[in-house]
Amino acid sequence: MSEADFKYIIDTFFALFAMVLIIFMVPGFAMLEAGLVRTKNVSSVLTVNTMIYAVASMFFLLIGYTIAFGSWENSSMSIWAAFLFQMAFVGKTVNIMSGGVSERVKIIPLMIFTVVMAAVIYPLVVNISWGADLLKDTVLDLNMYDLAGSTVIHSTGGWALLAAILIIGPRKGRYKNGNIRVIPASNVPLVVLGAMVLWIGWFGFNGGSVGSISSVENANTVAKTIMNTNTAGLAGAIIAAAIMYMRYRLLDITMILNGALGGLVAITAGPDLYDMYTPILIGAIGGALVVFAVPMFDKLRLDDPVGALSVHLINGIWGTLAVGIFVESVSIVDQLKGIVVVALFAFVSSYAVIFVINKFVKFRAEDDVQVEGLDVNEVGVEAYPEFKRAI
Amino acid sequence: MKKVEAVIKPFKLEDVKDALAEIGIDGMTVSEVKGYGRQKGHSELYRGAEYVVDFLPKIRMEMVVAEEMVEQVTVTIVEAARTGKIGDGKIFVSDIEKIIRIRTGETDEEAI
Numbered sequence: 001m002s003e004a005d006f007k008y009i010i011d012t013f014f015a016l017f018a019m020v021l022i023i024f025m026v027p028g029f030a031m032l033e034a035g036l037v038r039t040k041n042v043s044s045v046l047t048v049n050t051m052i053y054a055v056a057s058m059f060f061l062l063i064g065y066t067i068a069f070g071s072w073e074n075s076s077m078s079i080w081a082a083f084l085f086q087m088a089f090v091g092k093t094v095n096i097m098s099g100g101v102s103e104r105v106k107i108i109p110l111m112i113f114t115v116v117m118a119a120v121i122y123p124l125v126v127n128i129s130w131g132a133d134l135l136k137d138t139v140l141d142l143n144m145y146d147l148a149g150s151t152v153i154h155s156t157g158g159w160a161l162l163a164a165i166l167i168i169g170p171r172k173g174r175y176k177n178g179n180i181r182v183i184p185a186s187n188v189p190l191v192v193l194g195a196m197v198l199w200i201g202w203f204g205f206n207g208g209s210v211g212s213i214s215s216v217e218n219a220n221t222v223a224k225t226i227m228n229t230n231t232a233g234l235a236g237a238i239i240a241a242a243i244m245y246m247r248y249r250l251l252d253i254t255m256i257l258n259g260a261l262g263g264l265v266a267i268t269a270g271p272d273l274y275d276m277y278t279p280i281l282i283g284a285i286g287g288a289l290v291v292f293a294v295p296m297f298d299k300l301r302l303d304d305p306v307g308a309l310s311v312h313l314i315n316g317i318w319g320t321l322a323v324g325i326f327v328e329s330v331s332i333v334d335q336l337k338g339i340v341v342v343a344l345f346a347f348v349s350s351y352a353v354i355f356v357i358n359k360f361v362k363f364r365a366e367d368d369v370q371v372e373g374l375d376v377n378e379v380g381v382e383a384y385p386e387f388k389r390a391i
Numbered sequence: 392m393k394k395v396e397a398v399i400k401p402f403k404l405e406d407v408k409d410a411l412a413e414i415g416i417d418g419m420t421v422s423e424v425k426g427y428g429r430q431k432g433h434s435e436l437y438r439g440a441e442y443v444v445d446f447l448p449k450i451r452m453e454m455v456v457a458e459e460m461v462e463q464v465t466v467t468i469v470e471a472a473r474t475g476k477i478g479d480g481k482i483f484v485s486d487i488e489k490i491i492r493i494r495t496g497e498t499d500e501e502a503i
Contacts, residue, residue: 182442184435248436255438295439307438
């Protein structure tokens with residue numbers, strides 16, 4: 001076996017391994033969201049997460065991959081592995097978005113949006129940032145550095161979520177007579193499980209994005225990328241805990257986990273470029289942003305049961321900016337341009353598509369369906385049939 | 392015959408049950424209930440936002456006793472369930488018209 005063959009095999013294996021870790025984030029999102037919503041909507045949330053994986057991946061195979069990358073060819077690894085690795089990401093953009101509208105979104109219109117997102121919107125974002133680059137040689141050509149998708153995946157999902165929240169509105173009873181009614185999590189152990197599974201999946205998300213592990217240099221870069229990813233998550237958790245304690249004398253575990261995830265989103269743009277200490281600062285700022293963004297979105301009456309806007313949108317932007325701030329060879333102007341172009345495209349296209357779908361199939365579940373719970377009306381399977389419904 | 396119904400703090404159930412067993416109460420029915428009194432629940436924080444928990448978890452214990460036992464039973468419950476802090480609960484005493492033991496058909500005092 002030649003050295004080139006060996007590298008081909010190793011890189012193929014590495015892409016498949018990373019893909020498996022990323023797909024493990026599907027149950028991660030599902031458990032996190034299932035724990036943060038009320039028990040009467042749990043089956044609905046789980047169905048949404050499962051169907052997003054199926055629908056988004058299928059349409060990425062049929063249409064999206066070709067739009068993003070143009071050709072089904074790859075010389076450094078099996079094209080099937082390269083495809084699978086890219087496919088693993090597409091559902092994440094919709095997972096990010098679906099979590100923030102849970103407890104009031106109907107499944108079928110959401111699936112129609114998933115088709116458009118996976119077949120067209122997300123592939124176009126990938127095209128202009130990582131892929132075939134249809135904006136090349138235009139004023140809009142992007143030179144942003146975004147290794148694993150702080151902007152391409154996390155903010156894109158975040159902008160789609162913002163569009164969806166503006167159209168769908170808050171959960172029934174969430175904002176009443178100028179007051180904010182708190183709807184606490186139903187299952188905190190599931191929240192912890194989901195967040196930790198996401199954290200582990202992130203090692204494939206960021207590590208795999210290095211693209212090759214088959215040389216000493218690349219192996220080092222992959223290991224450093226994963227270490228820096230982890231560091232940012234640690235810092236995010238610690239800072240979120242510290243701020244919660246200083247402000248409220250309480251250590252809200254749901255917020256600490258959101259802080260960790262915020263740190264992980266923030267590091268995702270450039271974990272391969274930093275030294276081993278910078279990610280502490282980037283993750284800490286990410287965790288702090290989450291703690292302040294959650295009540296801010298509440299004040300703006302943007303109802304987000306899982307904190308996805310704070311974790312993915314805010315930190316997607318911060319993480320992409322951070323590369324421009326902390327890495328000398330990356331221009332902050334290029335980073336800003338990438339953030340703005342993707343923001344405009346993702347928000348406007350998502351808003352337009354959701355608006356049009358909403359004309360035909362309403363995204364928002366009716367008030368009485370929300371009161372009874374979406375499980376009964378949308379899925380027919382109650383997640384906890386033996387539990388007495390609490391008020 | 393009287394029914395003694397006590398709403399108490401959940402963690403006091405074992406103490407109250409043991410104290411009642413000592414004075415010869417052989418049976419009771421307990422249920423997990425939620426409720427509030429004059430103090431109206433308490434407030435908690437979730438993700439930085441304060442909210443009021445109206446209905447607090449309580450235990451309701453019911454037992455039917457002979458008339459002459461009522462005083463002793465209520466005193467025992469008060470002693471065992473009391474912490475001195477708000478939310479210790481209440482005891483209700485009411486009349487019972489008839490009791491029938493399903494297995495034997497015994498009635499009233501024999502059926503307690």
